Amino acid sequence: PVQPQAQASGLAEPERTRQQPLPPLPPLDLLAELTNTPPPPPTPLRTTMRRVRIWTPLVLLLLIVFAIVQMVRPLPAPALTLTAAPTFTFEGGELKLPFPTEGQGAVEVEGVGSMGTYGAQTPAPIASVTKTMTAYVILRDHPLKGKQQGPEIEIDQKAADQGKAEHESTAAVQKGQKYTEKELLELLMIPSANNVARLLARWDAGSEAAFVEKMNAAAKELGMTQSTYTDPSGLLDSTMSTPKDQLKLAKAVMQYDVFREIVNMPNVTVDGIPGRIENNNNILLKPGVSGIKTGSSTPAGGNLLWAANTVVDGQNRRILGIVMGAKDAAELGKKLQLAIDNSYKIIQQAQDDVTSAAVVRRGQVLGYVDDGLGGRTPVVATKELKAIGWPGLQVKLDLTDGGKAVPHAGKAGDIVGQVSIGTGAGKVSSPVALQADLVEPGFDKKLTRVG
Template identity: 50%
Template structure:
């Protein structure tokens, strides 16, 4: 790292710390141990009636209403399959699709087949020599969280996962995700780390893409040769929830990026949330359950708060 870059990053960290200190002094309803985000805050998202997760870290943002509101220590932690959101972002940036377009056909290689059901990973049953469209592989990566589909897309795009990771890192830099480190396309590596606030920067960008948005809002799809696949994000059963992505592992705990459409006045706006490091070092299923339940409470409380603000109660 160059001296100039190191000094710049040190300056950003120092500036952010001062901003957080100022907010902590002036805020009235910040909970014990809270670490609110810097910048213009949305008072609608800050309140004692909101049940913020006690574990890990979280952040929420109502688009168009100021900076994210954050809780918990915003230090980089393993994010597991939330990594696939960045993988999808890079793929769609390099190979844009229209909503009605399947994209180029991609042949399944031997490596993707070999990885099926290996090492307890989350994979999809790809068959050697079979071809799937770009969109279909994005669905297989994002809906049931297929690690082998993620790595296949990375090799198709860049020749190797290592080369693709360089693109992921560049994309993170472009989005200002300076507390994120990507080391693989699937998220199986515990060295891929980020923060809740950084993940909202990515969610804000990816939800602008209509193809990505359609995929992460799908409760299930049927894939020829594989059958029906169900989204790991059970919060899609809640009216208004339109995404986004789950991620869980023993070191990462449970992680969830979510997106919910809410009414504010006469406008429908997007409410984004990130809940990370729930029940870490237990089991992936226990962590994911905690992340889903924590997020469900957040969504319920935030919608109630927004409704109260709208009606003036």
Template identity: 50%
Template structure:
């Protein structure tokens, strides 16, 4: 027979078992209790398994069975709690999305119809020195040159004087307006040398506002500019009127312009060609002003001599030049603000230009040579621009030009209902934009409904054509309203 466990344990040493059991270490006391029968398994009457020591650094043995059902019950419990809450949250979110205001639809210009560039190239024959700018009615600016720094304006300042007078005392076409009395200062200023003035005036004599404007603009009367400033302000000072000139310049966006006197004789009255172009555009809208500056000469009752325009050679050049004002002084050199017309197709747009800081070489008494220079250089520009103007069809009838954006991803195409014909010069790029005319766009409409116009962007009096829906316009879908993020 083999040896008993006790004997084998005694033979191998305390706490050890032979073979594979040699790794089991027994507690001597518990082993003794087991041998005497005091420690047993109450369920089966067998002694329990020996206590196995756990190696240092190892995790306790995993439990087998019993944990999985409890975990499954916990997971099911969490699902029963969170699923209804999630559904409630989703329904609440959907409700919020549905009651949120739907964005207003807007017009968007398509990439293919955002601009049009005229074929070819056109170079304006600008002079080598000075500065200038040209624009065409319904087209916008087509060219500038020179350093756009403020320079003296000379008598071109009188255009602002006339503009402010007509703003404060409007006249209709051919309307004479109120009588203005000549004061002693205007008479004395009429005798000053080396400046343009109206001579032969008598204190107490009266002229209509229209005739005063003719004396201001045609022969460029400095004394009349000061007289009108005093008349408008109702005092002997011209300061209040000069302030009005600067305020008008600010309203017109003439950021680089400062007026210090109503005549332009003061060299501190400065501006730029681009700024003066803004004034030209504004003043030529006056029905009373335009007829005055087209006159090469005029005869007024109460004056001993006719009025002769310093711009008469250009007015009579056959280039359809209709003004506007010359200026010349030692500080300013020669300056000119001009207006001309050119028929292109069935349109006759107004062409406006300014040229400043033109100084003739050599001696130049009262800047007369510089005045001749600026007129000659301006004439070249006018001739070139008038010859270069052309008309093209930039957008065809039925062409897709953009879309209605419902703000939630929906796009309904728009088409031009007519040909859009533009006027310009070779190389000119015209920027196009859709305009709703300030009216709210419909959220739904039938195909063919006109919802706006396609026009030149940022250009007053620009040509335009109606645009219509290419297909039915529908409100945003339920899905797009639910999933919107913005």
């Protein structure tokens, strides 16, 4: 039986309609539902077409963005590439200089390179060749230009006393005499006066020991890693060097005009010293011979640091060399003369062998400008380029931008770089120009580039 209250309560509550939410319908299904038209049945074709309509605008947008990015990206930096042979070898086979069978030595053409060495190439006493460094330090600290004679320097008692030494090369100077710096350099290099070497050392540095420190510091600065100086004259056998080190010094000191003038003098007359002073280097009157310094002692043998010139294409070219340790002679004076004679044989052959050759011809295609996107525009030499060398020498060609950025575009004939041969003072260069117009990469290359 129904309880009256419950029945009354049930009758009093109105009936509620409970409606579940409809699941979302696909667009086509929803359209069919609204129009009472059933959606077409899905097929692979319809699915594909639907995807095409959705993705095509997105793909087109991405392509447009990609094209814009490709167009505004910075272009690769153009670069020069060498296509000519990177080296050139002088004709004539292998160079054969008449080197001695004893001692050691070296020869080089200034600014070009070594013509060869012989012997052990190890430190050995150099005797009075030491005075080359003495002169270098004096001229470095007290340079002379043009006709300058330099300051007057008074002869002290020590220099006067040492001038009377029997077993040394000296100059007969007297206490109280005054000589200019240039006159003392002449006495240093021509008669090889030991007492003048020590006087100049004291004048420059205050003491011989302090000057020796300057000599070794200068050697270090010049890259003379196997040289040790212990005195300014070379009398001490502990002053040692190598052929290659001495050529480094020769290159440096021969830059001074006054030094070249002095070492090229076969003799000299100095006021206050009787007679004419002869240079121990007795081949100075030979064609093209121009210095530098003799040196001899029992431990060192005969030594000659020399310079010579040869004319190539109307220009003087300096050849530097040294013969060390000539000992195949009985007397010390003959050992020195042996070194001088051996040097002159080398000089004559070197003068004959040093020549020039046309390595690059005017208008020769040397390489190309690579625009980084596949474009290559040839470049040519604007003039003939000759190199200095000797039989068998191999020289290297370098194609560079010459310190300026290679352009993206240019006209035929525009200079875009340089080709060079050699290094340092012997370097020769020629501008290179475009053989044809250099055109900036087009739309297609910009669009398709990668990386």
